[in-house]
Amino acid sequence: MTNLITPTRRTLLKGMGAGLLASAALPGHVWGQAAPIKLGFQLHRTGIGAAYGRWYERTAQAALKVVNDAGGINGRPVEIVFEDDATDPKRGAEVVEKLASQAGCDLIFGPLFSHVVIGSAPRAGELKIPYLVCSEGYHVASGMLNRWTMQPGITDVRAQVSSMAPWVTQNLGKKVTMVYPDYAFGYDHRDFFTEAVKAQGGEVIAQIAIPPTETTFTRYLPQIPTETEVLYHVMVGPAVLTFVKELGDFYGSGARPQIFGFIDSLEAVDTASPGLEFLEGTHFWEAHNRVKQADASEAETFYRAAVGVDDNGASVSDAADVATYSHMFSVWETLSVIKKGMEAAGYQGPADRQKFVEAVEAMTTFDAGQDHPQGAKVFNGKTHQVFGHQFISKVEGGKLMRVHQTAIEDGQYADAVDYSTQSF
Amino acid sequence: MRIWTLHLFTLAVLAVLLATLPPYHATNLARILVLAVFAIGYNLAFGYTGLLSLGHALFFAAGVYGAALPITYLGLPQLPALVAGLLAGGLVAGVTGLLALRTAGVSFMIVTLMFAQAGYLTLLYFGPVTGGDEGLVLPDAAALLPGLSADVARATIAYALFSAALLSSLALVQSRLGRTLVAIRENEDRSRMLGYNTFAVKLTALVLSGLFSGAAGAAYALLFGYAGASFATIQYSILPMLWVLMGGAGTVLGPLVGTAAMFYLVDIAGSYTTATLLFVGVALVLLILFAPKGILGTIRERWLTWLP
Numbered sequence: 001m002t003n004l005i006t007p008t009r010r011t012l013l014k015g016m017g018a019g020l021l022a023s024a025a026l027p028g029h030v031w032g033q034a035a036p037i038k039l040g041f042q043l044h045r046t047g048i049g050a051a052y053g054r055w056y057e058r059t060a061q062a063a064l065k066v067v068n069d070a071g072g073i074n075g076r077p078v079e080i081v082f083e084d085d086a087t088d089p090k091r092g093a094e095v096v097e098k099l100a101s102q103a104g105c106d107l108i109f110g111p112l113f114s115h116v117v118i119g120s121a122p123r124a125g126e127l128k129i130p131y132l133v134c135s136e137g138y139h140v141a142s143g144m145l146n147r148w149t150m151q152p153g154i155t156d157v158r159a160q161v162s163s164m165a166p167w168v169t170q171n172l173g174k175k176v177t178m179v180y181p182d183y184a185f186g187y188d189h190r191d192f193f194t195e196a197v198k199a200q201g202g203e204v205i206a207q208i209a210i211p212p213t214e215t216t217f218t219r220y221l222p223q224i225p226t227e228t229e230v231l232y233h234v235m236v237g238p239a240v241l242t243f244v245k246e247l248g249d250f251y252g253s254g255a256r257p258q259i260f261g262f263i264d265s266l267e268a269v270d271t272a273s274p275g276l277e278f279l280e281g282t283h284f285w286e287a288h289n290r291v292k293q294a295d296a297s298e299a300e301t302f303y304r305a306a307v308g309v310d311d312n313g314a315s316v317s318d319a320a321d322v323a324t325y326s327h328m329f330s331v332w333e334t335l336s337v338i339k340k341g342m343e344a345a346g347y348q349g350p351a352d353r354q355k356f357v358e359a360v361e362a363m364t365t366f367d368a369g370q371d372h373p374q375g376a377k378v379f380n381g382k383t384h385q386v387f388g389h390q391f392i393s394k395v396e397g398g399k400l401m402r403v404h405q406t407a408i409e410d411g412q413y414a415d416a417v418d419y420s421t422q423s424f
Numbered sequence: 425m426r427i428w429t430l431h432l433f434t435l436a437v438l439a440v441l442l443a444t445l446p447p448y449h450a451t452n453l454a455r456i457l458v459l460a461v462f463a464i465g466y467n468l469a470f471g472y473t474g475l476l477s478l479g480h481a482l483f484f485a486a487g488v489y490g491a492a493l494p495i496t497y498l499g500l501p502q503l504p505a506l507v508a509g510l511l512a513g514g515l516v517a518g519v520t521g522l523l524a525l526r527t528a529g530v531s532f533m534i535v536t537l538m539f540a541q542a543g544y545l546t547l548l549y550f551g552p553v554t555g556g557d558e559g560l561v562l563p564d565a566a567a568l569l570p571g572l573s574a575d576v577a578r579a580t581i582a583y584a585l586f587s588a589a590l591l592s593s594l595a596l597v598q599s600r601l602g603r604t605l606v607a608i609r610e611n612e613d614r615s616r617m618l619g620y621n622t623f624a625v626k627l628t629a630l631v632l633s634g635l636f637s638g639a640a641g642a643a644y645a646l647l648f649g650y651a652g653a654s655f656a657t658i659q660y661s662i663l664p665m666l667w668v669l670m671g672g673a674g675t676v677l678g679p680l681v682g683t684a685a686m687f688y689l690v691d692i693a694g695s696y697t698t699a700t701l702l703f704v705g706v707a708l709v710l711l712i713l714f715a716p717k718g719i720l721g722t723i724r725e726r727w728l729t730w731l732p
Contacts, residue, residue: 045698046698046700083694084694084698084700086700088654089559089650089652089654090648090654090655093648093650094452094455094691097448097451097452098448098691101446101447101448101451102446102448114557114558115557115558115559115652115654118555118558118559118560118561118650118652119559119650119652119654121561122561122562122564122648122649122650123648123649125564126564126565126566126574126649137558139558144561145561182548182549182551183548183551183556183557183558184551184555184556184557184558185557185558187551187552187556211545211548212548212557213545
């Protein structure tokens, strides 16, 4: 046996030769010696956000592949470190810590649920690491968070809700009853939609808040005033199936008001599911049409194929695995903004994080295309919030077909904050 | 003497760790120290007095909001807010105790659980004030101790709070009151026969437990800049029980050991699997099978019989 502690000249030479061969054979040339840019992804892999998390991860992987195939960012390859936050604000803050301090990520992106974002953003601000959220919440533009937190990938709920009011009052009716969950997410709908309907000459005649612990809704349905012309509903979680079924039982085959809902209720749920027949002929807000429309752009087709979603909005490998299509594009588009921002800032490493934030703040418009398959957008660098088109779809034959597209201005509102004047 | 030496030595080791660990682990340690204060509070009720509560999330959340609301709406500075949170924890525990301590055993578990659930729903109900499920953002931790960086301020406060909690709980369990608590845990009827007002003593234990829990809640909110209704969910009633069971119920250092072990179990398991709770579950099953008294409880039984 060769003595490894005091090797002979022959074994040394052999070893050196093998080492040279190995280093020549290893495929390290594609990226030269450049270290990868590391992006942290705060992922709802478990907990109540898991259905979203599953698709957010797939979307991120697909977007990452596109970015790397096109040469990475600033000539460097990009990698994403995923870390589960259990959709919990306490764990969320710990995950920010882990991605920033232990994994050494350049920035963090990806969370959807508001409480996770609000629980984590203070720590991201303290660590001075860019934190790009995909959460829809009005908490970014309201000024509640900090200069390091931005939302360049998805329109916030205030804008979404407000932009629905003109079409709803003109086409469905002016007397609206709202049914919404009795917590913060529901209040955003209540407050902003009520205000927007009023501005359109309509009126919200009843607001029915459903406590989060309810599993049956029969005792709330009689509270819907008979003169209601439009029933506006937004429910979250499995309760929506019960809600729709009980609503169907309540109205029977008789006359019913027009019904308008937010797709949040039915993300990752097949609209043709048994029990949802009552939804036929009702309308939904969508941020991104789940069913591929006849006029779909080339970018839309490319995106749909890249994330593995079929024309009906389900996974290409499993038709029962319905996508969270109205939200997950935000991950793709956020990565596009990260790439643009890092290139504009000449980003080299963590010392350039501030330059990156400033570069994103300087952005104003995003053109529709492969980087932004959901459509064109306007970015407000002061409020760190992006604004895009919204869609209204009608359920026809169990499928969501688009009947209206809003203008970007329909959702814009006065600035409540100017983050760009805050110190880093 | 050796008891105090051991505990002071532990505190010295923690100080060195806080100063020398890499940033990620140092911040984790600050979290663990604050959560261990919560576990110390739980241990006083459960480990020493035998009060198996499923409602401690309420006392923790009372601390969180006892500190967060005055800061947000009255502009109270942070250190007085910490005291306000501590008092809120004690007050809520006192009121809960007055009603819940009329019951014992399983009924006590259920009544405390209901109280905590009512507290959680109350936080949601007053969402416009409490921020409800979304919560409130609080000022930077650096504001706690002006002149220091946020990380140093956080570590200092967490360490000071933990030291105070550890030493006071040690003094408490060695005092007459502490021995009375153990007597009640072992045999309440006999304690009553010996002339102790067991209701008053149990209420005292629960209020003390609430003070520790409230202090931990307030510190957690202030140090990490966030208050939210999720801190009042059932999860935060069960966690301190698991930490105490793992570390060793009825041992002074057990809560720290259990909290640290559980924290890193979740953290490390999270790198390999989404089934982190499975790891926690398996660890607990193994513990119950092979060391039912927890880590330090077993050590005390086998080797260090003098451990408090």
